[in-house]
Structures are given as structure tokens and as C-alpha cells.
Amino acid sequence: MALNIDQTKFLEEAMRKVKEQAFYMKHAMDNEDLKGTLTHASDMLRELRTGLLTPKSYYELYMKVLDELRYVEDYFTGLQKQGKPVVELYEKVQSCGNVLPRLYLLITVAGVYIKSLEAPARDILKDLVEMSKGVQHPMRGLFLRNYLSQVSRDKLPDVGTPYEGEEGGSVQDAYEFILQNFSEANRLWCRMQQQPTNAHNKEKKRREKERQELRILVGTNLVRLSQLQGVEAATYKEHILPRLLEQVVQCKDTLAQSYLMECIVQVFGDEFHIATLDLFLAACTQLKEKVNVRAILEGVMDRLATFAEANPAAIPPHLRTFDMFNTCVSKLLVERPGYSVVEVLRLQASLLNYALHSFPGNLEYLNLCLGNCATALADKRAAHQEQAVIVAPLPFALDSEGVEVVERLLTLPLACLALKVLELPHFASLLEFLPWASRRQVGVTLLQAVYNSRAKLSNLESVEKLLEMVVPVIKEEPPSVLGSEEAQALRRQQNGERGVEDAEEEDETGASRSRGGGCTGSTENGKARRLEEEQLLLGRLVHVMASPDTDMHFRFLAVARRHFSEAPKDRFQYTFPPLVLATLQLVRRVRRREVAAEGADGNQEGDTQGGRAASEGASEQVAVEDGNGVLGLKKRDVPGMQFGCRKLFQAVHEMLTSLAPHFANLALKLFLEAAQAADRCEADAFKLISYEFVTQAFLLYEDEVTDSKTQIRALTAMIGTLLQARHFDESDYDALSTKVTQYAAKLLKKPDQCRMVALASHLFFVGRADEPGHYHDPKRVIECLQRSVKTADMCMASSQHMHLFVEVLNHYLYFYECGCPTVTEKYLSALVAFINDKRNEAALVGGGPAEGSSRAAEIEAYYKNTLDYIRLKKTQTDNKELADRFSAIQV
Numbered sequence: 001m002a003l004n005i006d007q008t009k010f011l012e013e014a015m016r017k018v019k020e021q022a023f024y025m026k027h028a029m030d031n032e033d034l035k036g037t038l039t040h041a042s043d044m045l046r047e048l049r050t051g052l053l054t055p056k057s058y059y060e061l062y063m064k065v066l067d068e069l070r071y072v073e074d075y076f077t078g079l080q081k082q083g084k085p086v087v088e089l090y091e092k093v094q095s096c097g098n099v100l101p102r103l104y105l106l107i108t109v110a111g112v113y114i115k116s117l118e119a120p121a122r123d124i125l126k127d128l129v130e131m132s133k134g135v136q137h138p139m140r141g142l143f144l145r146n147y148l149s150q151v152s153r154d155k156l157p158d159v160g161t162p163y164e165g166e167e168g169g170s171v172q173d174a175y176e177f178i179l180q181n182f183s184e185a186n187r188l189w190c191r192m193q194q195q196p197t198n199a200h201n202k203e204k205k206r207r208e209k210e211r212q213e214l215r216i217l218v219g220t221n222l223v224r225l226s227q228l229q230g231v232e233a234a235t236y237k238e239h240i241l242p243r244l245l246e247q248v249v250q251c252k253d254t255l256a257q258s259y260l261m262e263c264i265v266q267v268f269g270d271e272f273h274i275a276t277l278d279l280f281l282a283a284c285t286q287l288k289e290k291v292n293v294r295a296i297l298e299g300v301m302d303r304l305a306t307f308a309e310a311n312p313a314a315i316p317p318h319l320r321t322f323d324m325f326n327t328c329v330s331k332l333l334v335e336r337p338g339y340s341v342v343e344v345l346r347l348q349a350s351l352l353n354y355a356l357h358s359f360p361g362n363l364e365y366l367n368l369c370l371g372n373c374a375t376a377l378a379d380k381r382a383a384h385q386e387q388a389v390i391v392a393p394l395p396f397a398l399d400s401e402g403v404e405v406v407e408r409l410l411t412l413p414l415a416c417l418a419l420k421v422l423e424l425p426h427f428a429s430l431l432e433f434l435p436w437a438s439r440r441q442v443g444v445t446l447l448q449a450v451y452n453s454r455a456k457l458s459n460l461e462s463v464e465k466l467l468e469m470v471v472p473v474i475k476e477e478p479p480s481v482l483g484s485e486e487a488q489a490l491r492r493q494q495n496g497e498r499g500v501e502d503a504e505e506e507d508e509t510g511a512s513r514s515r516g517g518g519c520t521g522s523t524e525n526g527k528a529r530r531l532e533e534e535q536l537l538l539g540r541l542v543h544v545m546a547s548p549d550t551d552m553h554f555r556f557l558a559v560a561r562r563h564f565s566e567a568p569k570d571r572f573q574y575t576f577p578p579l580v581l582a583t584l585q586l587v588r589r590v591r592r593r594e595v596a597a598e599g600a601d602g603n604q605e606g607d608t609q610g611g612r613a614a615s616e617g618a619s620e621q622v623a624v625e626d627g628n629g630v631l632g633l634k635k636r637d638v639p640g641m642q643f644g645c646r647k648l649f650q651a652v653h654e655m656l657t658s659l660a661p662h663f664a665n666l667a668l669k670l671f672l673e674a675a676q677a678a679d680r681c682e683a684d685a686f687k688l689i690s691y692e693f694v695t696q697a698f699l700l701y702e703d704e705v706t707d708s709k710t711q712i713r714a715l716t717a718m719i720g721t722l723l724q725a726r727h728f729d730e731s732d733y734d735a736l737s738t739k740v741t742q743y744a745a746k747l748l749k750k751p752d753q754c755r756m757v758a759l760a761s762h763l764f765f766v767g768r769a770d771e772p773g774h775y776h777d778p779k780r781v782i783e784c785l786q787r788s789v790k791t792a793d794m795c796m797a798s799s800q801h802m803h804l805f806v807e808v809l810n811h812y813l814y815f816y817e818c819g820c821p822t823v824t825e826k827y828l829s830a831l832v833a834f835i836n837d838k839r840n841e842a843a844l845v846g847g848g849p850a851e852g853s854s855r856a857a858e859i860e861a862y863y864k865n866t867l868d869y870i871r872l873k874k875t876q877t878d879n880k881e882l883a884d885r886f887s888a889i890q891v
Helices: 002-030 034-049 055-081 086-095 099-116 121-134 138-152 171-194 200-226 233-250 254-267 270-275 277-284 293-310 321-335 341-358 363-391 400-411 414-423 425-431 436-453 460-469 484-495 500-506 517-543 550-564 569-600 609-625 645-659 664-679 684-704 708-724 730-745 750-764 778-793 801-818 825-845 850-874 880-887
Strands: none
Touching: 002 034, 002 055, 034 055, 034 086, 034 099, 034 138, 055 086, 055 099, 055 138, 055 200, 086 099, 099 121, 099 138, 121 138, 121 171, 138 171, 138 200, 171 200, 171 233, 171 254, 200 254, 233 254, 233 270, 233 277, 254 277, 254 293, 270 277, 270 293, 277 293, 277 321, 293 321, 293 341, 321 341, 341 363, 341 400, 363 400, 363 414, 363 425, 400 425, 400 436, 414 436, 414 460, 425 460, 436 460, 436 517, 460 550, 517 550, 517 569, 550 569, 550 645, 569 645, 569 664, 645 664, 645 684, 664 684, 664 708, 684 708, 684 730, 708 730, 708 750, 730 750, 730 778, 750 778, 750 801, 778 801, 778 825, 801 825, 801 850, 825 850, 850 880
């Protein structure tokens, strides 16, 4: 605080004197008093000789003085235009007593002198840069040379400027001037750290901070150098960069080397870097050990990678830039064995990122980087294990920084390569060094990349590799062999500073509970959502698997099933349904092959399709009696095909049997899907398979489904499945239909009974009489409809009373129109009259509760539309017979 107060006081005093002398100086200018102008300007500039100000305060004073020097420059320009020789001014200002004011005035006059073209720019610039050596105080000298750089920036003998020529100089003189000014500025800057101090550590830190604030004064020279239009890549390589690198290497200063190498990377063009990459990388290996060479290399690689993406042909093929970078990195690791494993990983990550962008199709480069990382980690683990023999520490584990870098290494290539990462042998080996939670995150990223790429898994080895890589997404982390205290210590070592949230992902109990009830609930919900997203992503993986060979495709699904079965049971709901549906889709392809094979050898067998079906049905019946189950039957051999439809249905049955105890509703729906798939095979041999699937769905309904709404959905699905089936034996179909009707009649709520029994009536009148596989039982139809009417009449207290009658009426109309003999106009007329009576009764009572008015309007509209439909049918002209039948209905 005291230092800040002193700085404010010193700065205010210096500013006051500058303003005072500037006032007198301008007054002298107005009076055309050259001597007075120079005297007051010199007194003003004398304030820059102070040693009491910090760089920040000195900069404010410096900028104020520069503002006043612009008036001096304008004054000198005016004198030159009036005919006064500038050389006289140039000589006159050198008579000032103090060195620092004299040099500032000299540089100001020199700017006017060069613009006047009365003397070669080359000679004046050379004179200035030499005379500036007279100020050797580090901070004052840096600001003086910065002023020299500013004044001369538009007066250099560059290509296309009026100062270029045989006398004025060439671009060589321009870059020689800048290089010399840079060299002197760099020496002054480095010297600041070497000044003697009393309190070494504290003063050293202060000097380091001051140097950080002043570094731009040195870097400005490199910016000026990069702005020269006449400097080409060859000139830069032969004359400029070697001298810059020589200055950088020889200064032996960590801060200077880091900053200047970064400046070189940033200010010069990409073409220059490509042409001089070997020189630059050679210099990187000569820098001090404390210099962050990785950051410097990253800067170069990022620039060249971006340039290569925008200009693919810009880097010549013979210039093996990756090999040059790799050689540099390898040399650094050999010469600097003190590098931590994290720093080694970061170097390789930078190299891998460069290879990805510059050589996107070269897997060799990517695998080399990953292999180097795996080797470094393996060496670190081996050294750790050797130490474990002596002191028995915890098993080897990466800290949080190492985990973060390895994650980056593994996720970087995913967006570009997707499934091609399976061709990188070291990808999986490097993945093993991550903790379980990090491996899971990499696995999720890998799955997302695979889907985004729209690539297909087309060989078994790739399927195995991919599923092995995403094992942490599939199942939970196996229990640790360590004791609880040791496991917690290892987890803390892995988590490092990653924060509470990441730690909670790996420890789902203690840490999250310690945050309070509300936070715990929120955290658990977040975990559940994350788990669901991950498992859904995993389930989609089965749709990425594809092969023209059905046997190979089934092997893909079998491998996925084996891995998914190792997961906790609560995850089956996400992964098993896609597997089941993918297998059922495969059934269609397999069945087409079987049908083609049966057609091809039909003549040789000398048997009809019915005979084959009967034969296969007989073998299936024996299998049931043997206790092997319908799905374990021996299949007919198809040439060139190992897995037939029965094998696929057996796999589906096993998966659904595993799913059923934990997710009965889901398993029920999938059993019905499988039943439809078996029925679509359109062969008698699959009747019992379809029947078995439906039976399993019915058993689940009886044992597990208790909620009313769920029961309705399940019954609707059962009825829909049976209506789609066309190949059941009549006795089997009758048994299943009767069972569904019984389920409907036993529902808890009467309105549900009414609706579902009416819906079940459709099971007894399926298809037209001339269609194969039709099933008609008119007696059962009318029984179901009459039961629905009776049940609806029991719902007097229900708001759905009238609506149920109208619904049943529509079912009657459907069967009447289809020609069901038991549904006659007598029933329809009676039901219409009954509904009319109920409407009249309701009107006399008063229409019911007010809140039901909208519902009543809907029912009324529904009933009116039904009657309109009957009237429409009565007037139908294209079907006279149907119109006559509907005319018998009394509306």
C-alpha cells in the first residue's frame, strides 16, 4: 500500500513538471524561439531519467511525454518546410547536456530528417541505433529503443517506399537496423534480472514481474521485422532467423527464451515457418530446461496444422514435418530425463493433434504417438512396482493431470477416425491406464463418434475390440482388491483436484450423501439421466453392426449379447430390446434364404410344401415331448448357412427370459413382437414357436402385470398380435383368444371390462370368408358384444356410461357390415332405442353435473356421427345389398 502511495506521488510530481515544461515549450514555439523550445523540451524529457517509478508508472509518464513530442516533431517539420536545413537541427539537438533528453530529441529530428530525403535513411538509422547505446539503464534504454522503433516504422528503406534506393538503402539495411535494435533491447531486458538486490527472493520476484510488464517493448521489434514487405522466405531463413535464434539461445534467460520463441511463432508467416522448421526445432532443443518447450512446439504445430487444413498442398511431401517434430520431441526427452510423465504425455498429445490435422489419413503417425505414451506409462508403472517391493505403496495410478491428458489423447482422434481407431493397436493399451470413470467417458465419446460417422461394423474382430473398449459403459467397476482405506486413498490420488462432482461419479455413496438430502436427490437424478443416456447410446450400437452374411451378422449380435449380459440387471431395459429387435430383423433375411433353399431342392426331395411342413411339425412335437422346448428343435440344413430361424428365435427367447424377471411389461411387448415375427415366417414349422412366445406373454401378464392401465395396454397388444397372426392351428388360436377374453372380463373396473371385451370380440371374426387363414365364430362374437352391453349398463354411476353404449354400438356396426350372421338388425335397432331412452332420461333429470358438460357434448357428437353413418349406408348406391341391410335398422 505504501509503495502504491509513493508511486502515485512520484508520478503526479513528474507529470506536473512535464506539463509545466510543455507549456513553456509551446510558448517558445509560438514565439519561434528554437533555443527556448529545445531547452524546455530537454527539461521535459529530463523527467524520463527518474529511477523512482515502476514500469507501469513509467509507461504512463512515457506516453505523456510522447504526446508532447508530437508537437516538437510538427514544429521541426514546419521549420523544414520554411527552408531551414534539417541537418542544422540534427546537429543542434546534439548539444543538449543530458544523454537521455538529447537522444529523444535526436530521434525526433531524425524522423523529420529521413522524411525530407536530404540524407540517406540508411546512414541516419545506423547513426541512431549506435548512439542509443549511450543509455544503458535497462528500463530507460528499453523505452528509448521503443521510441526509436515507433519513429522509424514508416521510414525504413523497405521495398516500395521512397526511402529505398542506392543511396537511401535496401531492405537489407532495414532488417539490419531492426535486428540491431532488437539485440540491444533484448540485452537490456535480460540485464534487469541481473541487477544486484538485497532481499534476493522478494526482489527477484518483483524484477520478474517488471520484466513481464516490459516484454512487449522487446517483442515490438519482431513485429516490425515481420512487417517488412521485402523480406522473403529465403532471406528470412538465411539472414534473419539464424540471428534471432542466436540471440534467444545465447541470452540464457528462461523468461526471454520463452517469450521470444513465442513471438517468433506468432508474428512471422506460415510459409516462413515451413521453410525454416529445421532451424527452429534445432533451437528448441538448446533452450534452458525450465523453458516450456511444449507450449512453443504446440504453437508451431497448431499454426502449421491450421495452415495445412486450409492449404493442403502448401507443405511439400518431401518435407516430412511430422518426422521433424517427432525427432525434436524424442531428442528433448532423451536430453531432459527430468520431464514428468504428464509433460511427456502433453508433448505426445500436441504431436498427435498435429498429425490428425496435417495428415488425417496416416494411422502410422497416430499409432506412434499413442505407442510412445503407452511406453512412457508402462515404464512409469514398472518403476513404481520396483519401488513397491521396498516400501509397498499403493498401486500405480495417474494423478488428475495425467488422467486429463490421457483422456485428451484418446478422444482427439475419435471425431476424425471413429471406427478406424480400432486399427490403432496402442489405443486400447493406453485406455487401460485410465481409471474406470475416465474410461467410461472415453467409451461414450467413442460411441458418439461411431454414430456420427455413420460407419458400419462389418467384421467380428472390430465388434470384439469396440465392445472391449466400451466395457466401462456396459458394466460397473469391479470391486477393488484393496482394503476400503487403501481404495479411498487410491481414488483420491486419481481424482486429484478434479472437484466434488467428478469424485461423486466414482463414489456413489459417501461423498454424495455428505452434501445433504436435497443435493443428494438432485445428484441421483443426474446420475440416472446420465446412465440412461449412456445405455441408450450403447443400445444403438447393435444397429451399427452389419454384414451381408447372415451367419456373421448373428455372430455380431451374439458377441454384443455376451457383453451386455455382464451388465447389472437394471441396464437390460436399455440394451436387450435393441438386441431382440435386431435379431428379429435378421430373422426375415434368414427366412428368405431358407425359403430360397427349400425352393431350390424341392424337386430333389420329391415332396410338397405341406408334406415338409408336416414333417417338420412332427419333429417339433417330438422335441417338446423330450423336454427341450419348442425353440430347441433341430433345424433343416440349408447349404452355406449355419444359423437358421430357429436358432435366432432361441436366442430371442433366452434374452427375453433374462429380461422378464426385472422388466415384465417390456418383456411382454417383446414376446408379442417375437410371436408376430415367427408367424410371418409363413410356415407350419413356426406355429409352435409363435405359440410359445404368446404363451410366455400371457404368463407374464398373469404373474407380473397388476396396474389397471398397464393391463389395458397389454391386452390391447395381445389382441393386436393375435389379429395379425394367420398361421395358428384353429385349436391353439381358439385357446389364446378365449384366454384374452377371460383376461378382459376380469379387469377391475367395469368400463375397462366393457371396452376390452368388446375389443376382444374381433378375435372371433378375423378375415373374409374367402381369405386363407380366416377364423369365424359368430356365436362368440355376439356373446362378447352382449356382455359388453350388460357391463356398460352396470356403469350407471360412471361418467362414461353413455359413451360406452356408443362405443359398443360401433362394434355392432362393424360386425354387421362385415356380415357376421349373429349380429342382426334386431340387436342394432334395440341398442339404438336403448341409447335414445337413456338420453331422454338424462334430459329429464337435468343433464348431469356442470363439469361434465364438455364431455357430454363430445358423447353427443360421437353418437350423432354414428347415426349419420347408418343413414349414409342406407342411401349407398354402389352396394345395394348393404344398403338394404342397413335400411332395416331403425334409427
